[in-house]
Amino acid sequence: MGDKEIRVPKQKRSIEKKQRIKDAAIKLMSEKGYHSTSSNEIAKEAGVSIGTFYSYYKDKKDLYKELVADIYDVVITPMNLSEDSDNLSIEETVYLYIETVFKGHEYETAFQREIASLSEQSDEFREIEMVHKKGLTQMFISVLSAYKDELKVKDLKTTSYLILTTVEAAVHDTMFHNGGKNKKAVIRELTAMIVGYLF
Amino acid sequence: MGDKEIRVPKQKRSIEKKQRIKDAAIKLMSEKGYHSTSSNEIAKEAGVSIGTFYSYYKDKKDLYKELVADIYDVVITPMNLSEDSDNLSIEETVYLYIETVFKGHEYETAFQREIASLSEQSDEFREIEMVHKKGLTQMFISVLSAYKDELKVKDLKTTSYLILTTVEAAVHDTMFHNGGKNKKAVIRELTAMIVGYLF
Amino acid sequence: MGDKEIRVPKQKRSIEKKQRIKDAAIKLMSEKGYHSTSSNEIAKEAGVSIGTFYSYYKDKKDLYKELVADIYDVVITPMNLSEDSDNLSIEETVYLYIETVFKGHEYETAFQREIASLSEQSDEFREIEMVHKKGLTQMFISVLSAYKDELKVKDLKTTSYLILTTVEAAVHDTMFHNGGKNKKAVIRELTAMIVGYLF
Amino acid sequence: MGDKEIRVPKQKRSIEKKQRIKDAAIKLMSEKGYHSTSSNEIAKEAGVSIGTFYSYYKDKKDLYKELVADIYDVVITPMNLSEDSDNLSIEETVYLYIETVFKGHEYETAFQREIASLSEQSDEFREIEMVHKKGLTQMFISVLSAYKDELKVKDLKTTSYLILTTVEAAVHDTMFHNGGKNKKAVIRELTAMIVGYLF
């Protein structure tokens, strides 16, 4: 019945068109937020008919999901600490991690702020984000486990949770609300705080 | 023209009516979010006509502003650490502070989550919140200053910023997304981390 | 959540407004059919905003239901044969019944045709109509029961069913598709056929 | 301009393709009705591109016309009573006729119900059906004429009209709305009623 056929573009022109829709959506949602950006507007900005929009996406939320997935592909995937951390001190690892999180936030900053907002707003959106964030948590715990014996903390789960939350929040706030101005100082102090806490 | 007269209620009955509107708004926005709560719905829940609603508030955002102000009155004002902290060790002060932030989040938790979301969403909403949060930052810095000589940190501004951000984020996440389950562990570890960082 | 408040008009002006909507709907649906008549069009024809339309009706189908109920009120209620039939011969009763059905079809003929069409189209619409038609069937059976002993038919249920279907169809076809031209002849022959069948 | 070239398939493959479209349309329209079945859907179900669809049919209505014609070919053509009726009593003829109408309704029942609905809905659709039904009326009158002298009825035209309408309606209702459950009783009573009426 309502099994609308969603087109999966294969030809170059179609792929470009879909990308134009995504670019337009990120641009508009960054400027005005998800709720204030209408699908018609996105289509218009992308230079595409509304019909075309709905042939690629079931609805606006479907597009949003894909945007979040794309962002996390770009932002999280390269955070593969486990590979590099073998030869690094824990201090260097933490420093590297914080820097990586910062770098991640530099890409489509405004849109990531919107993601954060929507995640806060409803569990439905939160879950969309969480699917992608989960990997990051796992990775961090496994890195920490490698230093198990040297740590002065006991409750590894709460510790990881705290550090991830802390770094995320600090970076997030610095980038989204302070325009990244005090970035260097934040990295330095944050590293100091976390390392001091762990040992 | 267009300068709609907004009434400031003075009589008891009017004040009660206004309060009923605010209670209704908090209830509904907590349940369904700001965007999904219509002004007509709020008026109805409050047992007031939509006309009355608009005689007290210029628009929905105006009501929201007042709600945020009210929340911050209840939540932040009592955080007057400076008074008590005279006889406390820094560890106890930090502990007390974290506990106070937690307590603050226990009041109208769902609505505070909504505030957080909207603040993230647009600078306009963010500013509404920031007006009220500013006081807290000031207070914390002054408390910290009292211990100036004993601290190992130098950059007092970044330090305060970091701690406030960190505590806020950890409490926020614990209360909003974990239902406060690991509250005790978080308070303990958070205190450990911050105190370790400061000295 | 989606508990939209449907307004029940009590004041004269509102009742008139609702009636205007119904009149407009009957007019347009008679001309172009249910599916080709949009709610915006109905509102426009009624000289009412689309918002007002949706304050009186949950949706287009809701309006349709009310129209059907209204039609059946006008058309079926007066068919109270049981009252009059006491002093009539069976032949006169049958004749009276057929005439009454004809009379019923003279009111909003085109719209009744549309009702018939939609009933055919889907069970959902059919049920809307059936709710109102049920009374008629009951009444007819009870009238027939009064003449039980004189009847040559045995299977009263099938007989009633057949007669109702037959009369309905003949009248319907005569009125809807032949413009009522051969009405008199049809009444005469139909009476003859049914009376001959019953005795 | 606008005179789109509609292809008349001559090659085997094309004829098959057209048949697939028709089969798909009957299937879908039977399930969901004419209005709820989109041309894109039909094309997809037929395993044919929407472009091909529009090269065979001017529009959706054009396809519908052909479907009705096909149905009437299958359903009405074999109703050649005149041939067999030579050796039959009028009672047997009527019985045979009713049975034949029933048999006709057993073929693509759901789709025929849809035809009936659309015929009711607009004269345009009705005419499509009438073109094909006309033959049936003619045939019935000629059969009846053969028994002219024995009949007690005078107005042969109204009589034929009444009987055709009656049988059609009763069969229709039995098959479409009662699932054919009381078919036998209906045939029996219907025959009794009509024969009793004629003699």
Place this chain on the structure above:
DNA sequence: AATGAATGAGCCTTCATTCAT
């Protein structure tokens, strides 16, 4: 001949806000 991506008018519905009573 055949394809199917693309179009866009138009449908249903919501809701912040106004204003006559």
Place this chain on the structure above:
DNA sequence: TATGAATGAAGGCTCATTCAT
């Protein structure tokens, strides 16, 4: 003061049909 009926712009989405390839 208070009411609540009324407004209409705007949003999400569908689908018959076209046309470049």
